[in-house]
Amino acid sequence: MTTVAQLAFWISALLLLHAFAGYPACMVWIARRRPRPVRKQPVTPTVTVVIAIYDGAAHIRDKLASLRALDYPADRIEIVIACDGCRDTSAELCRWLDDPGVRVLEFDERRGKAACLNDAIAVAEGEILLMTDVRQRLDVHALRELVANFADPEVGAVSGELRFEDPQTGFARGVDTYWRYETLIRHAESRSGSTIGVSGALYAMRRALFLPLPLGTVLDDVLIPMRVAKAGKRVIFEPLAVAWDRLSLHPAEERRRKIRTLAGNFQLMQLAPWLLAPWRNPLWFRFVSHKALRLLAPWLLALFMLAIIVLASRHAFYAFALCALFGGALLVALTRMLRMGERWLPVRAAVAFFYLNLFAAQALVAFARNRRLHLW
Incomplete structure:
Protein backbone atom coordinates (compact mmCIF):
# COMPACT_ATOMS: atom_id res chain seq x y z
CA MET A 1 0.00 0.00 0.00
CA PRO A 24 6.60 27.13 -19.01
CA ALA A 25 10.24 27.12 -17.86
CA CYS A 26 11.15 24.81 -20.75
CA MET A 27 9.50 27.12 -23.30
CA VAL A 28 11.21 30.20 -21.85
CA TRP A 29 14.59 28.42 -21.94
CA ILE A 30 14.15 27.32 -25.58
CA ALA A 31 12.95 30.80 -26.59
CA ARG A 32 16.11 32.34 -25.13
CA ARG A 33 18.59 29.72 -26.34
CA ARG A 34 17.11 28.97 -29.76
CA PRO A 35 14.82 31.84 -30.78
CA ARG A 36 13.10 31.84 -34.16
CA PRO A 37 12.51 35.49 -35.05
CA VAL A 38 9.79 36.52 -37.48
CA ARG A 39 10.73 38.62 -40.50
CA LYS A 40 8.12 41.36 -40.09
CA GLN A 41 7.62 43.93 -42.84
CA PRO A 42 5.06 46.75 -43.27
CA VAL A 43 2.68 45.10 -45.78
CA THR A 44 -0.98 45.82 -46.51
CA PRO A 45 -2.74 42.78 -48.02
CA THR A 46 -6.51 42.82 -48.34
CA VAL A 47 -8.24 41.84 -45.07
CA THR A 48 -11.67 40.43 -44.31
CA VAL A 49 -12.80 41.03 -40.74
CA VAL A 50 -15.07 38.20 -39.60
CA ILE A 51 -17.39 38.62 -36.61
CA ALA A 52 -19.91 36.03 -35.48
CA ILE A 53 -22.42 37.48 -33.02
CA TYR A 54 -25.38 36.38 -30.97
CA ASP A 55 -27.45 39.23 -29.49
CA GLY A 56 -24.62 41.73 -29.83
CA ALA A 57 -26.66 44.92 -30.23
CA ALA A 58 -25.17 46.43 -27.06
CA HIS A 59 -21.66 46.24 -28.51
CA ILE A 60 -21.93 46.42 -32.30
CA ARG A 61 -21.72 50.23 -32.66
CA ASP A 62 -18.58 50.45 -30.55
CA LYS A 63 -17.06 47.46 -32.33
CA LEU A 64 -17.55 48.91 -35.80
CA ALA A 65 -16.20 52.26 -34.60
CA SER A 66 -13.14 50.44 -33.25
CA LEU A 67 -12.63 48.66 -36.58
CA ARG A 68 -13.01 51.86 -38.60
CA ALA A 69 -10.43 53.56 -36.35
CA LEU A 70 -7.75 50.99 -37.22
CA ASP A 71 -4.52 52.36 -38.65
CA TYR A 72 -4.91 50.46 -41.92
CA PRO A 73 -6.08 51.48 -45.42
CA ALA A 74 -9.88 51.46 -45.30
CA ASP A 75 -10.12 50.34 -48.93
CA ARG A 76 -8.17 47.18 -48.04
CA ILE A 77 -10.69 46.10 -45.38
CA GLU A 78 -14.07 44.42 -45.72
CA ILE A 79 -16.21 43.40 -42.75
CA VAL A 80 -18.48 40.36 -42.70
CA ILE A 81 -20.85 40.04 -39.74
CA ALA A 82 -22.73 36.77 -39.21
CA CYS A 83 -25.78 37.12 -36.96
CA ASP A 84 -26.43 33.73 -35.38
CA GLY A 85 -30.19 33.66 -34.81
CA CYS A 86 -30.06 37.00 -32.98
CA ARG A 87 -33.17 37.91 -31.03
CA ASP A 88 -32.19 41.58 -30.72
CA THR A 89 -31.55 44.35 -33.26
CA SER A 90 -27.95 43.41 -34.12
CA ALA A 91 -28.58 43.00 -37.86
CA GLU A 92 -30.81 46.08 -38.09
CA LEU A 93 -28.16 48.21 -36.39
CA CYS A 94 -25.48 47.05 -38.82
CA ARG A 95 -27.70 47.97 -41.76
CA TRP A 96 -28.77 51.28 -40.19
CA LEU A 97 -25.13 52.36 -39.95
CA ASP A 98 -25.11 52.09 -43.77
CA ASP A 99 -21.41 51.26 -44.10
CA PRO A 100 -20.71 50.01 -47.66
CA GLY A 101 -17.75 48.01 -46.36
CA VAL A 102 -19.94 45.93 -44.03
CA ARG A 103 -21.75 42.81 -45.20
CA VAL A 104 -24.36 41.25 -42.92
CA LEU A 105 -25.28 37.58 -43.01
CA GLU A 106 -28.45 37.00 -41.02
CA PHE A 107 -29.53 33.49 -39.99
CA ASP A 108 -32.94 32.79 -38.47
CA GLU A 109 -31.82 29.71 -36.57
CA ARG A 110 -29.06 29.71 -33.98
CA ARG A 111 -26.39 27.21 -35.10
CA GLY A 112 -23.25 28.22 -33.20
CA LYS A 113 -20.10 30.17 -33.96
CA ALA A 114 -18.42 27.51 -36.13
CA ALA A 115 -21.28 27.43 -38.64
CA CYS A 116 -21.27 31.24 -38.84
CA LEU A 117 -17.51 31.35 -39.40
CA ASN A 118 -17.78 28.78 -42.18
CA ASP A 119 -20.48 30.79 -43.97
CA ALA A 120 -18.78 34.15 -43.44
CA ILE A 121 -15.37 32.96 -44.66
CA ALA A 122 -17.00 31.32 -47.70
CA VAL A 123 -17.88 34.83 -48.97
CA ALA A 124 -14.68 36.53 -47.74
CA GLU A 125 -12.46 38.07 -50.40
CA GLY A 126 -9.47 39.21 -48.35
CA GLU A 127 -6.08 37.49 -48.46
CA ILE A 128 -6.01 37.67 -44.66
CA LEU A 129 -8.84 36.83 -42.28
CA LEU A 130 -9.10 38.88 -39.10
CA MET A 131 -11.17 37.05 -36.49
CA THR A 132 -12.52 39.08 -33.60
CA ASP A 133 -15.40 39.05 -31.13
CA VAL A 134 -17.99 41.79 -30.85
CA ARG A 135 -17.28 42.77 -27.25
CA GLN A 136 -13.59 43.73 -27.25
CA ARG A 137 -12.10 47.08 -28.24
CA LEU A 138 -9.10 46.89 -30.57
CA ASP A 139 -5.98 49.01 -30.30
CA VAL A 140 -5.64 51.32 -33.30
CA HIS A 141 -2.42 49.61 -34.45
CA ALA A 142 -3.63 46.05 -33.87
CA LEU A 143 -4.33 45.05 -37.48
CA ARG A 144 -1.15 46.58 -38.88
CA GLU A 145 0.96 44.76 -36.26
CA LEU A 146 -0.76 41.44 -36.95
CA VAL A 147 -0.47 41.69 -40.72
CA ALA A 148 3.23 42.64 -40.68
CA ASN A 149 4.00 39.07 -39.57
CA PHE A 150 2.59 37.66 -42.82
CA ALA A 151 5.52 39.16 -44.72
CA ASP A 152 7.31 36.06 -43.41
CA PRO A 153 6.14 33.16 -45.63
CA GLU A 154 6.58 30.70 -42.74
CA VAL A 155 3.81 32.40 -40.73
CA GLY A 156 0.29 31.06 -41.18
CA ALA A 157 -1.59 32.56 -38.22
CA VAL A 158 -0.97 35.36 -35.72
CA SER A 159 -2.60 35.90 -32.33
CA GLY A 160 -3.06 39.28 -30.74
CA GLU A 161 -2.84 39.85 -27.00
CA LEU A 162 -5.94 40.14 -24.85
CA ARG A 163 -5.56 42.60 -22.00
CA PHE A 164 -7.97 43.43 -19.20
CA GLU A 165 -9.04 46.87 -18.08
CA ASP A 166 -9.25 47.84 -14.41
CA PRO A 167 -9.35 44.52 -12.49
CA GLN A 168 -10.89 45.46 -9.14
CA THR A 169 -11.76 42.52 -6.91
CA GLY A 170 -9.40 39.88 -5.59
CA PHE A 171 -11.00 37.32 -7.89
CA ALA A 172 -10.61 39.58 -10.94
CA ARG A 173 -7.02 40.29 -9.99
CA GLY A 174 -6.45 36.58 -9.66
CA VAL A 175 -7.78 36.00 -13.17
CA ASP A 176 -5.61 38.85 -14.44
CA THR A 177 -2.57 37.28 -12.75
CA TYR A 178 -3.34 33.92 -14.34
CA TRP A 179 -3.81 35.53 -17.77
CA ARG A 180 -0.42 37.26 -17.51
CA TYR A 181 1.12 33.88 -16.73
CA GLU A 182 -0.68 32.37 -19.73
CA THR A 183 0.52 35.20 -21.96
CA LEU A 184 4.11 34.59 -20.86
CA ILE A 185 3.80 30.96 -21.99
CA ARG A 186 2.27 31.89 -25.35
CA HIS A 187 5.00 34.44 -25.98
CA ALA A 188 7.71 31.86 -25.23
CA GLU A 189 5.99 29.24 -27.42
CA SER A 190 5.82 31.74 -30.27
CA ARG A 191 9.44 32.85 -30.00
CA SER A 192 10.60 29.22 -29.99
CA GLY A 193 8.39 28.08 -32.88
CA SER A 194 4.61 28.08 -32.59
CA THR A 195 1.99 28.66 -29.95
CA ILE A 196 -0.83 26.11 -29.75
CA GLY A 197 -3.69 28.57 -29.37
CA VAL A 198 -4.70 32.09 -30.26
CA SER A 199 -6.91 34.64 -28.58
CA GLY A 200 -10.46 34.37 -29.91
CA ALA A 201 -10.80 38.11 -29.30
CA LEU A 202 -8.18 38.92 -31.94
CA TYR A 203 -6.30 36.72 -34.39
CA ALA A 204 -5.50 36.62 -38.08
CA MET A 205 -4.68 33.88 -40.58
CA ARG A 206 -4.06 33.31 -44.26
CA ARG A 207 -7.43 32.66 -45.91
CA ALA A 208 -5.90 29.93 -48.07
CA LEU A 209 -5.18 27.88 -44.94
CA PHE A 210 -8.73 27.90 -43.59
CA LEU A 211 -10.60 24.61 -43.61
CA PRO A 212 -14.32 24.50 -42.71
CA LEU A 213 -14.82 23.83 -39.03
CA PRO A 214 -16.83 20.84 -37.79
CA LEU A 215 -20.28 22.10 -36.86
CA GLY A 216 -20.56 22.78 -33.16
CA THR A 217 -16.85 23.45 -32.64
CA VAL A 218 -16.39 25.61 -29.54
CA LEU A 219 -12.64 26.28 -29.62
CA ASP A 220 -12.00 27.56 -33.12
CA ASP A 221 -9.14 29.51 -31.53
CA VAL A 222 -7.34 26.21 -30.82
CA LEU A 223 -8.42 23.99 -33.71
CA ILE A 224 -7.61 26.58 -36.39
CA PRO A 225 -4.02 27.27 -35.21
CA MET A 226 -3.37 23.56 -34.70
CA ARG A 227 -4.48 22.93 -38.28
CA VAL A 228 -2.20 25.74 -39.46
CA ALA A 229 0.74 24.12 -37.67
CA LYS A 230 -0.18 20.74 -39.13
CA ALA A 231 0.00 22.38 -42.59
CA GLY A 232 3.63 23.30 -41.87
CA LYS A 233 3.19 26.99 -41.01
CA ARG A 234 4.01 28.83 -37.80
CA VAL A 235 1.47 30.24 -35.34
CA ILE A 236 2.82 33.46 -33.85
CA PHE A 237 1.93 35.59 -30.84
CA GLU A 238 2.10 39.34 -31.49
CA PRO A 239 2.13 41.36 -28.23
CA LEU A 240 1.87 44.69 -30.06
CA ALA A 241 -1.60 43.78 -31.40
CA VAL A 242 -3.92 44.36 -28.45
CA ALA A 243 -7.62 43.78 -27.76
CA TRP A 244 -9.10 45.20 -24.54
CA ASP A 245 -11.78 43.52 -22.46
CA ARG A 246 -13.22 43.77 -18.95
CA LEU A 247 -12.82 41.04 -16.37
CA SER A 248 -15.61 39.31 -14.55
CA LEU A 249 -15.66 40.80 -11.07
CA HIS A 250 -17.09 37.72 -9.34
CA PRO A 251 -16.63 33.95 -9.76
CA ALA A 252 -20.27 33.43 -10.77
CA GLU A 253 -19.80 35.73 -13.78
CA GLU A 254 -16.68 33.90 -14.94
CA ARG A 255 -17.79 30.36 -14.14
CA ARG A 256 -20.09 29.73 -17.10
CA ARG A 257 -17.66 31.13 -19.68
CA LYS A 258 -14.67 29.25 -18.27
CA ILE A 259 -16.46 25.92 -17.91
CA ARG A 260 -17.68 26.19 -21.50
CA THR A 261 -14.13 26.91 -22.70
CA LEU A 262 -12.61 24.06 -20.72
CA ALA A 263 -15.35 21.66 -21.81
CA GLY A 264 -14.52 22.77 -25.33
CA ASN A 265 -11.09 21.19 -24.89
CA PHE A 266 -12.69 17.81 -24.27
CA GLN A 267 -14.85 18.35 -27.34
CA LEU A 268 -11.77 19.33 -29.35
CA MET A 269 -10.02 16.05 -28.64
CA GLN A 270 -13.19 14.21 -29.62
CA LEU A 271 -13.47 16.13 -32.91
CA ALA A 272 -9.76 15.99 -33.74
CA PRO A 273 -8.19 12.92 -32.08
CA TRP A 274 -5.05 13.44 -34.18
CA LEU A 275 -4.11 16.15 -31.68
CA LEU A 276 -3.13 13.39 -29.24
CA ALA A 277 -1.04 11.47 -31.80
CA PRO A 278 2.65 12.48 -31.71
CA TRP A 279 3.21 11.17 -35.25
CA ARG A 280 0.43 13.41 -36.64
CA ASN A 281 0.57 16.51 -34.47
CA PRO A 282 3.82 18.50 -34.93
CA LEU A 283 3.05 20.38 -31.70
CA TRP A 284 2.15 17.26 -29.73
Whole structure:
Protein backbone atom coordinates (compact mmCIF):
# COMPACT_ATOMS: atom_id res chain seq x y z
CA MET A 1 0.00 0.00 0.00
CA THR A 2 2.81 2.39 0.91
CA THR A 3 4.63 1.73 -2.38
CA VAL A 4 1.48 2.36 -4.41
CA ALA A 5 0.82 5.59 -2.48
CA GLN A 6 4.41 6.78 -3.02
CA LEU A 7 4.16 6.03 -6.72
CA ALA A 8 0.86 7.91 -6.95
CA PHE A 9 2.34 10.83 -5.00
CA TRP A 10 5.41 11.27 -7.20
CA ILE A 11 3.66 10.68 -10.53
CA SER A 12 0.91 13.20 -9.73
CA ALA A 13 3.38 15.69 -8.24
CA LEU A 14 5.74 15.53 -11.23
CA LEU A 15 2.94 15.85 -13.78
CA LEU A 16 1.46 18.83 -11.93
CA LEU A 17 4.87 20.42 -11.60
CA HIS A 18 5.52 19.92 -15.31
CA ALA A 19 2.14 21.33 -16.37
CA PHE A 20 2.29 24.52 -14.32
CA ALA A 21 6.03 25.19 -13.89
CA GLY A 22 8.28 22.82 -15.82
CA TYR A 23 6.70 23.30 -19.23
CA PRO A 24 6.60 27.13 -19.01
CA ALA A 25 10.24 27.12 -17.86
CA CYS A 26 11.15 24.81 -20.75
CA MET A 27 9.50 27.12 -23.30
CA VAL A 28 11.21 30.20 -21.85
CA TRP A 29 14.59 28.42 -21.94
CA ILE A 30 14.15 27.32 -25.58
CA ALA A 31 12.95 30.80 -26.59
CA ARG A 32 16.11 32.34 -25.13
CA ARG A 33 18.59 29.72 -26.34
CA ARG A 34 17.11 28.97 -29.76
CA PRO A 35 14.82 31.84 -30.78
CA ARG A 36 13.10 31.84 -34.16
CA PRO A 37 12.51 35.49 -35.05
CA VAL A 38 9.79 36.52 -37.48
CA ARG A 39 10.73 38.62 -40.50
CA LYS A 40 8.12 41.36 -40.09
CA GLN A 41 7.62 43.93 -42.84
CA PRO A 42 5.06 46.75 -43.27
CA VAL A 43 2.68 45.10 -45.78
CA THR A 44 -0.98 45.82 -46.51
CA PRO A 45 -2.74 42.78 -48.02
CA THR A 46 -6.51 42.82 -48.34
CA VAL A 47 -8.24 41.84 -45.07
CA THR A 48 -11.67 40.43 -44.31
CA VAL A 49 -12.80 41.03 -40.74
CA VAL A 50 -15.07 38.20 -39.60
CA ILE A 51 -17.39 38.62 -36.61
CA ALA A 52 -19.91 36.03 -35.48
CA ILE A 53 -22.42 37.48 -33.02
CA TYR A 54 -25.38 36.38 -30.97
CA ASP A 55 -27.45 39.23 -29.49
CA GLY A 56 -24.62 41.73 -29.83
CA ALA A 57 -26.66 44.92 -30.23
CA ALA A 58 -25.17 46.43 -27.06
CA HIS A 59 -21.66 46.24 -28.51
CA ILE A 60 -21.93 46.42 -32.30
CA ARG A 61 -21.72 50.23 -32.66
CA ASP A 62 -18.58 50.45 -30.55
CA LYS A 63 -17.06 47.46 -32.33
CA LEU A 64 -17.55 48.91 -35.80
CA ALA A 65 -16.20 52.26 -34.60
CA SER A 66 -13.14 50.44 -33.25
CA LEU A 67 -12.63 48.66 -36.58
CA ARG A 68 -13.01 51.86 -38.60
CA ALA A 69 -10.43 53.56 -36.35
CA LEU A 70 -7.75 50.99 -37.22
CA ASP A 71 -4.52 52.36 -38.65
CA TYR A 72 -4.91 50.46 -41.92
CA PRO A 73 -6.08 51.48 -45.42
CA ALA A 74 -9.88 51.46 -45.30
CA ASP A 75 -10.12 50.34 -48.93
CA ARG A 76 -8.17 47.18 -48.04
CA ILE A 77 -10.69 46.10 -45.38
CA GLU A 78 -14.07 44.42 -45.72
CA ILE A 79 -16.21 43.40 -42.75
CA VAL A 80 -18.48 40.36 -42.70
CA ILE A 81 -20.85 40.04 -39.74
CA ALA A 82 -22.73 36.77 -39.21
CA CYS A 83 -25.78 37.12 -36.96
CA ASP A 84 -26.43 33.73 -35.38
CA GLY A 85 -30.19 33.66 -34.81
CA CYS A 86 -30.06 37.00 -32.98
CA ARG A 87 -33.17 37.91 -31.03
CA ASP A 88 -32.19 41.58 -30.72
CA THR A 89 -31.55 44.35 -33.26
CA SER A 90 -27.95 43.41 -34.12
CA ALA A 91 -28.58 43.00 -37.86
CA GLU A 92 -30.81 46.08 -38.09
CA LEU A 93 -28.16 48.21 -36.39
CA CYS A 94 -25.48 47.05 -38.82
CA ARG A 95 -27.70 47.97 -41.76
CA TRP A 96 -28.77 51.28 -40.19
CA LEU A 97 -25.13 52.36 -39.95
CA ASP A 98 -25.11 52.09 -43.77
CA ASP A 99 -21.41 51.26 -44.10
CA PRO A 100 -20.71 50.01 -47.66
CA GLY A 101 -17.75 48.01 -46.36
CA VAL A 102 -19.94 45.93 -44.03
CA ARG A 103 -21.75 42.81 -45.20
CA VAL A 104 -24.36 41.25 -42.92
CA LEU A 105 -25.28 37.58 -43.01
CA GLU A 106 -28.45 37.00 -41.02
CA PHE A 107 -29.53 33.49 -39.99
CA ASP A 108 -32.94 32.79 -38.47
CA GLU A 109 -31.82 29.71 -36.57
CA ARG A 110 -29.06 29.71 -33.98
CA ARG A 111 -26.39 27.21 -35.10
CA GLY A 112 -23.25 28.22 -33.20
CA LYS A 113 -20.10 30.17 -33.96
CA ALA A 114 -18.42 27.51 -36.13
CA ALA A 115 -21.28 27.43 -38.64
CA CYS A 116 -21.27 31.24 -38.84
CA LEU A 117 -17.51 31.35 -39.40
CA ASN A 118 -17.78 28.78 -42.18
CA ASP A 119 -20.48 30.79 -43.97
CA ALA A 120 -18.78 34.15 -43.44
CA ILE A 121 -15.37 32.96 -44.66
CA ALA A 122 -17.00 31.32 -47.70
CA VAL A 123 -17.88 34.83 -48.97
CA ALA A 124 -14.68 36.53 -47.74
CA GLU A 125 -12.46 38.07 -50.40
CA GLY A 126 -9.47 39.21 -48.35
CA GLU A 127 -6.08 37.49 -48.46
CA ILE A 128 -6.01 37.67 -44.66
CA LEU A 129 -8.84 36.83 -42.28
CA LEU A 130 -9.10 38.88 -39.10
CA MET A 131 -11.17 37.05 -36.49
CA THR A 132 -12.52 39.08 -33.60
CA ASP A 133 -15.40 39.05 -31.13
CA VAL A 134 -17.99 41.79 -30.85
CA ARG A 135 -17.28 42.77 -27.25
CA GLN A 136 -13.59 43.73 -27.25
CA ARG A 137 -12.10 47.08 -28.24
CA LEU A 138 -9.10 46.89 -30.57
CA ASP A 139 -5.98 49.01 -30.30
CA VAL A 140 -5.64 51.32 -33.30
CA HIS A 141 -2.42 49.61 -34.45
CA ALA A 142 -3.63 46.05 -33.87
CA LEU A 143 -4.33 45.05 -37.48
CA ARG A 144 -1.15 46.58 -38.88
CA GLU A 145 0.96 44.76 -36.26
CA LEU A 146 -0.76 41.44 -36.95
CA VAL A 147 -0.47 41.69 -40.72
CA ALA A 148 3.23 42.64 -40.68
CA ASN A 149 4.00 39.07 -39.57
CA PHE A 150 2.59 37.66 -42.82
CA ALA A 151 5.52 39.16 -44.72
CA ASP A 152 7.31 36.06 -43.41
CA PRO A 153 6.14 33.16 -45.63
CA GLU A 154 6.58 30.70 -42.74
CA VAL A 155 3.81 32.40 -40.73
CA GLY A 156 0.29 31.06 -41.18
CA ALA A 157 -1.59 32.56 -38.22
CA VAL A 158 -0.97 35.36 -35.72
CA SER A 159 -2.60 35.90 -32.33
CA GLY A 160 -3.06 39.28 -30.74
CA GLU A 161 -2.84 39.85 -27.00
CA LEU A 162 -5.94 40.14 -24.85
CA ARG A 163 -5.56 42.60 -22.00
CA PHE A 164 -7.97 43.43 -19.20
CA GLU A 165 -9.04 46.87 -18.08
CA ASP A 166 -9.25 47.84 -14.41
CA PRO A 167 -9.35 44.52 -12.49
CA GLN A 168 -10.89 45.46 -9.14
CA THR A 169 -11.76 42.52 -6.91
CA GLY A 170 -9.40 39.88 -5.59
CA PHE A 171 -11.00 37.32 -7.89
CA ALA A 172 -10.61 39.58 -10.94
CA ARG A 173 -7.02 40.29 -9.99
CA GLY A 174 -6.45 36.58 -9.66
CA VAL A 175 -7.78 36.00 -13.17
CA ASP A 176 -5.61 38.85 -14.44
CA THR A 177 -2.57 37.28 -12.75
CA TYR A 178 -3.34 33.92 -14.34
CA TRP A 179 -3.81 35.53 -17.77
CA ARG A 180 -0.42 37.26 -17.51
CA TYR A 181 1.12 33.88 -16.73
CA GLU A 182 -0.68 32.37 -19.73
CA THR A 183 0.52 35.20 -21.96
CA LEU A 184 4.11 34.59 -20.86
CA ILE A 185 3.80 30.96 -21.99
CA ARG A 186 2.27 31.89 -25.35
CA HIS A 187 5.00 34.44 -25.98
CA ALA A 188 7.71 31.86 -25.23
CA GLU A 189 5.99 29.24 -27.42
CA SER A 190 5.82 31.74 -30.27
CA ARG A 191 9.44 32.85 -30.00
CA SER A 192 10.60 29.22 -29.99
CA GLY A 193 8.39 28.08 -32.88
CA SER A 194 4.61 28.08 -32.59
CA THR A 195 1.99 28.66 -29.95
CA ILE A 196 -0.83 26.11 -29.75
CA GLY A 197 -3.69 28.57 -29.37
CA VAL A 198 -4.70 32.09 -30.26
CA SER A 199 -6.91 34.64 -28.58
CA GLY A 200 -10.46 34.37 -29.91
CA ALA A 201 -10.80 38.11 -29.30
CA LEU A 202 -8.18 38.92 -31.94
CA TYR A 203 -6.30 36.72 -34.39
CA ALA A 204 -5.50 36.62 -38.08
CA MET A 205 -4.68 33.88 -40.58
CA ARG A 206 -4.06 33.31 -44.26
CA ARG A 207 -7.43 32.66 -45.91
CA ALA A 208 -5.90 29.93 -48.07
CA LEU A 209 -5.18 27.88 -44.94
CA PHE A 210 -8.73 27.90 -43.59
CA LEU A 211 -10.60 24.61 -43.61
CA PRO A 212 -14.32 24.50 -42.71
CA LEU A 213 -14.82 23.83 -39.03
CA PRO A 214 -16.83 20.84 -37.79
CA LEU A 215 -20.28 22.10 -36.86
CA GLY A 216 -20.56 22.78 -33.16
CA THR A 217 -16.85 23.45 -32.64
CA VAL A 218 -16.39 25.61 -29.54
CA LEU A 219 -12.64 26.28 -29.62
CA ASP A 220 -12.00 27.56 -33.12
CA ASP A 221 -9.14 29.51 -31.53
CA VAL A 222 -7.34 26.21 -30.82
CA LEU A 223 -8.42 23.99 -33.71
CA ILE A 224 -7.61 26.58 -36.39
CA PRO A 225 -4.02 27.27 -35.21
CA MET A 226 -3.37 23.56 -34.70
CA ARG A 227 -4.48 22.93 -38.28
CA VAL A 228 -2.20 25.74 -39.46
CA ALA A 229 0.74 24.12 -37.67
CA LYS A 230 -0.18 20.74 -39.13
CA ALA A 231 0.00 22.38 -42.59
CA GLY A 232 3.63 23.30 -41.87
CA LYS A 233 3.19 26.99 -41.01
CA ARG A 234 4.01 28.83 -37.80
CA VAL A 235 1.47 30.24 -35.34
CA ILE A 236 2.82 33.46 -33.85
CA PHE A 237 1.93 35.59 -30.84
CA GLU A 238 2.10 39.34 -31.49
CA PRO A 239 2.13 41.36 -28.23
CA LEU A 240 1.87 44.69 -30.06
CA ALA A 241 -1.60 43.78 -31.40
CA VAL A 242 -3.92 44.36 -28.45
CA ALA A 243 -7.62 43.78 -27.76
CA TRP A 244 -9.10 45.20 -24.54
CA ASP A 245 -11.78 43.52 -22.46
CA ARG A 246 -13.22 43.77 -18.95
CA LEU A 247 -12.82 41.04 -16.37
CA SER A 248 -15.61 39.31 -14.55
CA LEU A 249 -15.66 40.80 -11.07
CA HIS A 250 -17.09 37.72 -9.34
CA PRO A 251 -16.63 33.95 -9.76
CA ALA A 252 -20.27 33.43 -10.77
CA GLU A 253 -19.80 35.73 -13.78
CA GLU A 254 -16.68 33.90 -14.94
CA ARG A 255 -17.79 30.36 -14.14
CA ARG A 256 -20.09 29.73 -17.10
CA ARG A 257 -17.66 31.13 -19.68
CA LYS A 258 -14.67 29.25 -18.27
CA ILE A 259 -16.46 25.92 -17.91
CA ARG A 260 -17.68 26.19 -21.50
CA THR A 261 -14.13 26.91 -22.70
CA LEU A 262 -12.61 24.06 -20.72
CA ALA A 263 -15.35 21.66 -21.81
CA GLY A 264 -14.52 22.77 -25.33
CA ASN A 265 -11.09 21.19 -24.89
CA PHE A 266 -12.69 17.81 -24.27
CA GLN A 267 -14.85 18.35 -27.34
CA LEU A 268 -11.77 19.33 -29.35
CA MET A 269 -10.02 16.05 -28.64
CA GLN A 270 -13.19 14.21 -29.62
CA LEU A 271 -13.47 16.13 -32.91
CA ALA A 272 -9.76 15.99 -33.74
CA PRO A 273 -8.19 12.92 -32.08
CA TRP A 274 -5.05 13.44 -34.18
CA LEU A 275 -4.11 16.15 -31.68
CA LEU A 276 -3.13 13.39 -29.24
CA ALA A 277 -1.04 11.47 -31.80
CA PRO A 278 2.65 12.48 -31.71
CA TRP A 279 3.21 11.17 -35.25
CA ARG A 280 0.43 13.41 -36.64
CA ASN A 281 0.57 16.51 -34.47
CA PRO A 282 3.82 18.50 -34.93
CA LEU A 283 3.05 20.38 -31.70
CA TRP A 284 2.15 17.26 -29.73
CA PHE A 285 4.46 17.92 -26.76
CA ARG A 286 3.21 21.48 -26.45
CA PHE A 287 -0.44 20.51 -26.80
CA VAL A 288 -0.25 17.74 -24.20
CA SER A 289 1.78 19.87 -21.78
CA HIS A 290 -0.25 23.05 -22.18
CA LYS A 291 -3.77 21.70 -22.68
CA ALA A 292 -4.25 18.02 -21.87
CA LEU A 293 -2.41 18.02 -18.54
CA ARG A 294 -4.34 21.11 -17.44
CA LEU A 295 -7.56 19.14 -17.92
CA LEU A 296 -6.15 16.28 -15.85
CA ALA A 297 -4.91 18.59 -13.09
CA PRO A 298 -7.99 18.39 -10.78
CA TRP A 299 -7.82 14.60 -10.79
CA LEU A 300 -4.06 14.63 -10.34
CA LEU A 301 -4.59 16.93 -7.35
CA ALA A 302 -7.14 14.50 -5.90
CA LEU A 303 -4.70 11.60 -6.37
CA PHE A 304 -1.93 13.70 -4.82
CA MET A 305 -4.07 14.49 -1.79
CA LEU A 306 -5.14 10.88 -1.24
CA ALA A 307 -1.53 9.71 -1.47
CA ILE A 308 -0.42 12.32 1.07
CA ILE A 309 -3.16 11.30 3.52
CA VAL A 310 -1.99 7.68 3.32
CA LEU A 311 1.70 8.61 3.69
CA ALA A 312 1.50 11.45 6.24
CA SER A 313 1.77 9.15 9.25
CA ARG A 314 4.76 7.32 7.78
CA HIS A 315 7.24 10.10 7.10
CA ALA A 316 7.73 13.72 8.19
CA PHE A 317 8.14 14.88 4.57
CA TYR A 318 4.64 13.75 3.64
CA ALA A 319 3.23 15.18 6.87
CA PHE A 320 4.75 18.53 5.97
CA ALA A 321 3.33 18.28 2.44
CA LEU A 322 -0.12 17.56 3.90
CA CYS A 323 0.11 20.63 6.15
CA ALA A 324 1.19 22.76 3.20
CA LEU A 325 -1.72 21.49 1.11
CA PHE A 326 -4.30 22.24 3.80
CA GLY A 327 -2.62 25.57 4.48
CA GLY A 328 -3.09 26.54 0.85
CA ALA A 329 -6.72 25.43 0.93
CA LEU A 330 -7.31 27.45 4.11
CA LEU A 331 -5.70 30.52 2.50
CA VAL A 332 -8.05 30.30 -0.48
CA ALA A 333 -11.07 29.81 1.81
CA LEU A 334 -10.16 32.82 3.96
CA THR A 335 -9.55 34.93 0.87
CA ARG A 336 -13.01 34.06 -0.45
CA MET A 337 -14.76 34.75 2.86
CA LEU A 338 -12.84 37.81 4.05
CA ARG A 339 -11.48 39.23 0.78
CA MET A 340 -8.06 39.31 2.35
CA GLY A 341 -4.76 39.51 0.48
CA GLU A 342 -6.16 40.97 -2.75
CA ARG A 343 -2.90 42.79 -3.46
CA TRP A 344 -0.56 39.93 -2.52
CA LEU A 345 0.60 38.09 -5.65
CA PRO A 346 0.89 34.58 -4.07
CA VAL A 347 -2.68 34.84 -2.76
CA ARG A 348 -4.03 35.99 -6.14
CA ALA A 349 -2.18 33.15 -7.85
CA ALA A 350 -3.54 30.60 -5.34
CA VAL A 351 -7.11 31.82 -5.87
CA ALA A 352 -6.74 31.68 -9.65
CA PHE A 353 -5.23 28.16 -9.41
CA PHE A 354 -8.13 27.00 -7.21
CA TYR A 355 -10.80 28.28 -9.60
CA LEU A 356 -9.00 27.00 -12.69
CA ASN A 357 -8.98 23.47 -11.33
CA LEU A 358 -12.50 23.70 -9.92
CA PHE A 359 -13.80 24.79 -13.32
CA ALA A 360 -11.75 22.11 -15.09
CA ALA A 361 -13.37 19.40 -12.95
CA GLN A 362 -16.84 20.84 -13.57
CA ALA A 363 -16.09 21.08 -17.30
CA LEU A 364 -15.65 17.33 -17.66
CA VAL A 365 -19.02 16.77 -16.00
CA ALA A 366 -20.61 19.48 -18.15
CA PHE A 367 -19.23 17.97 -21.36
CA ALA A 368 -20.42 14.49 -20.42
CA ARG A 369 -23.92 15.83 -19.75
CA ASN A 370 -24.25 18.30 -22.62
CA ARG A 371 -22.55 17.85 -25.99
CA ARG A 372 -24.27 20.93 -27.49
CA LEU A 373 -21.70 23.27 -25.99
CA HIS A 374 -21.85 25.66 -28.93
CA LEU A 375 -25.40 26.73 -27.98
CA TRP A 376 -24.66 27.63 -24.36
